[in-house]
Amino acid sequence: MADALTGKVARRLLPFLMLCYFFAYLDRVNVGFAALTMNRDIGLSATAYGLGAGLFFLGYVAFEVPSNLILERVGARIWIARIMVTWSLISASTAFVTGEWSFYLVRILLGLAEAGFFPGIILYLTYWFPAAQRAGIVGTFMMAVPLSAAIGAPLSGLVMSLTDGWLGLAGWQWLYLLEAAPSLALGLATLFVLTDRPERATWLTDEERAALIARMVEDHRLRPGRTAHLGDALRDPRVLGLGLVYFGLSTGLYAVGLWLPQIVSSFGFSTTATGFVTAIPYIVSAAGMLAWTRRSDRRGERVRHVAIPTAAAGLALLAASQAGTPLLTIVALSAEALGVFAALPTFWTLPTRLLSGTAAAGGIALINALGSLGGFAGPALMGWVRDATGRFDDGLAAVAVVLILAGALVLRIGRHTERDTVDAGRIPHERSIRRGRPRSAGWR
Template sequence: MSEAAAPTEAAVLRKAALRLVPFLGLLYFTAYLDRVNVGYAALTMNADIGLSAAAYGLGAGIFFIGYFLFEVPSNLILEKVGARVWIARIMVTWGLLSAGMAFVDGPTAFYVLRFLLGVAEAGFFPGMILYLTYWFPWAQRAKIVAAFMMAIPISSVIGAPLSTALLDTSLFGLKGWQTMFILEGVPAAVLGVVVFFVLADRPAAAKWLTPAEKQVLQTAVDRDQQAAPHHLSGLGAALAQPKVWGLAIVYFGAIMGNYGLGFWLPQIVKGFGGLTNVQTGLLSALPYLISAVAMFLWSRHSDRTGERLWHFAGPAVLGAAAFVVAAQTTDPVAQFSALALATICINCALPMFWSFPTQFLRAAAAAGGIAFINSIGNLAGYVGPSAMGFAKEATGFYGGGLLVLAGSLALAAVLAVVIGRRSAAATV
């Protein structure tokens, strides 16, 4: 593009970001809250329905088995039918199932509903990552993905005090945790209907863009789609590429730290002693409040410098060290500080990760490859919470589980550096 046209492109990208990112962030906020609010419900639900620590960890994580099985097919369907239709379907079904969690009455029902919730939500996050590639070029994508993924810490900043407050609220004769599931599940189904009517599949379908703006935006995105020797466009080629499998393992390590801590942090904090449910929620939200600011600043620095690899590996290594410190101390202040640092590091690293696969995957390879990486990675959402639960049940402490999370993050950092350096050498 000419220098004179560059400001127009920047203005159109800014317009698209202001229009799309807050709305998509709201959708992800709702999704993530409905995925992890079981961590807050556990403060009272476990005793009510007879869940042991191990049973809770297994049920919290079994969500990701359903998620894994249906992730790739879901994203391939999204590419064919469009984000508007498929994201709407995902949100309505997961919203109803999330509200249905209010009626679990024992371990079996808990396992079944969590599994079905994973099936329903499969494809949402990788679908959003794929969708953003239709609208924003790679050079701006770290900042855009980070802004979208700020829904993760914000869901805890808002969700932690909200969910724990609802634990003390009873509607229609239901217990607090039942009220929480219903009041936090129904909005997802409502938003699903909104998505069907307002979301544009691609720039050409956006009524809020002028014809000239559509052309400028499509030209910016098309520059990323031009074939290069290291680009993959076929699904088979993507799944046969060792780098895709390696990135799936990297993501597995990062996600294991994220969910292994996320599902258990409220119970760890409550275990410090002397805290009400609401106080537990407020304290649990603090690391995520800091994370929201840190991940935005970190991603903006990455976009400004154009560097991705060490912006991922650095926080991952620091987060691993923080988990080791948390595992070795019994002092509540020291342990909470270490867990807060680990939370901040993980949230800074995760948006950086998605700049790796979206740089070389195209077309069907992008739809299937992103979903494959996400599905493999999210199996860690089963392993992490389960490891924490078994460690707590076996020893009475969380230390063993935290060391497992530390190892997973360290592995992710090391493997990312290896893959990154080999990829750089191959494209020189």
């Protein structure tokens, strides 16, 4: 019954959550495509574009922890709906920026509006799925990101090419307006689709609801070393360390993601062709992400399943900085994207093993907030290097070093956490529990 129940819950929640995240990510990064002509139209330099693209994350960070604490208090249904409606309206307003200062303002407001969406969903999933299944569940949910980029990249290129000049608006303006509309509709639908907690799941039978509640209580009992108080979580050096790891992953994700259309365009591709070529790294990543997270669940191991692809992504980015030809550059950037996307879902199983209750709401938000600063630093660094040298190579190499250091830090945090967890009560390893054989293990 357990597998059937998990499947029923997943079928109810994941497709809708993935669709929401698909458009959330699209609204966040379509600025990379808009920049192909927007920068010229409103007079943005590479430095100004990189700064503005990254300013999204300063607004995002500022409201991250409060947003997640509000979600914990009022419920996911209302709060996720609020987030999606406000971000869609602000994203659409980007169509009317006229220069660098209005661009900066809209990007900050967009970050404030979207703050709490992703960590809120990560927290929400902990209400419904036990830790042993969480990497695969989070991996399935996060497939929305590479799918959003893989589908959104050619779609964005086509929208800009086909709508340029309609009603006196440029193609990049139509891009913002048309791609914000689904987020608005989904935000309103959230009020009717999501259920805050298992106790309120009227779409489960009484037996299924009782079984799910009992399973989540047992999952919490098996992890007695977790921090439950917000103050302790915010002072825990492991939480801060995980924030630094996520900083590295976010730097690698957005330094490439927000500049990839311009990197590809610099090879001489048209706007439409740039869309299709830009999709290649994300098509590769979607399949690799799912396979890697399922491998992590099967083996019951987390730390190395984050560290290895993170460091590999850094090495791939070093290769991209030295590639020299369009083909080798795209291959190396595809390998970098595969590494980052493979690491991300399993990474988010680590804080939920440390934290519970209000500590989980605040701690997950803090990790996401600290890490999201990488979303500011990466694009801004790439823009500065582009203006200073006329090339992207040195910026890619600098981001590569950040990723490699993040991979090493995961291993260090994992060793410390394993020792602390063993001292706290020698929590049984997940695979041993499923097989009925107790075994002492730490956070793996």
